[in-house]
Amino acid sequence: MPISAIGNNTSASCRCRIPAQAGIQGVKRWRLRPWAPACAGARIGSKHESGFTLTELMVVLVILGILASAMVFVMPDPRGRLIDEGEAFAARAHAAQEAAIVEMQDVALWVSPAGYGFERYDGEGWTAIGRPPFQDRQWPEDVAVTVAQQDGERTRVVFDATGLNGPLDVTLARDESSVSIAIGADGTIRVDG
Structure with missing residues (x-):
């Protein structure tokens, strides 16, 4: 029925x-x-x-x-994708490299397990750059950061006016995924993940 x-x-x-x-x-x-x-x-x-x-x-x-x-x-992961964090870091490093060449002034990128930032050498010492995109950044809380060339609390890479710099390898890890950012001595920046 x-x-x-x-x-x-x-x-x-x-x-x-x-x-x-x-x-x-x-x-x-x-x-x-x-x-x-x-x-x-x-x-x-x-x-x-x-x-x-x-x-x-x-x-x-x-x-x-x-x-x-x-x-x-x-629905995306509310924490954001790890590769996006690595690409943002690489883009800022590339912008610092370009700024050093254009302004003919040394620019440094410092990296620590807590975050990263940019400094400029003004002839007397290193001073923080406060303008975008060079403000100091903190890594997300759930990301483990490993720096291959760790020398103390902060590792510094200096971009000079010719575009050359020291090498730097940074690895970001979360859960089972990881992203590797490699800055070569010739100025190339590569993101793998």
Whole structure:
């Protein structure tokens, strides 16, 4: 027996109305007959009753469930991708290298397990560069940083006006993934991960 969202008529006598013979003075009379497939779509009750069948509601719920589960797989990692962090570091290092060549002034990149930053040599000493993109940056908390040429708390690489510098290898690791950033002595910067 079909069930609909507007209710279920459990009366065994009749399920749909069909016109009877014309009555007195042309007034139609209605008689009720037992349910049959031919009147399965007929309305029961008043003209204003409407609703969805249980099957239609279940189909909608299944579609919503599929869409919700697809959204879980599409959502990005809230921590960000590790390769993006490595590429941002490499882009800033490249900008420092370009600034040293254009301004004809030594620019240093310092790296530590806590973060990295940029300094400029003004003839008397190294001073921090505070303008974008050279502000000091902190590594994300869940990223382990390894510097191959570690010499104390901070490792410094100096970009000179000719574009040459000392080599630097930095590895970023999170969970099972890792990204390696290599700055070559000839000025090349490579990101692998």
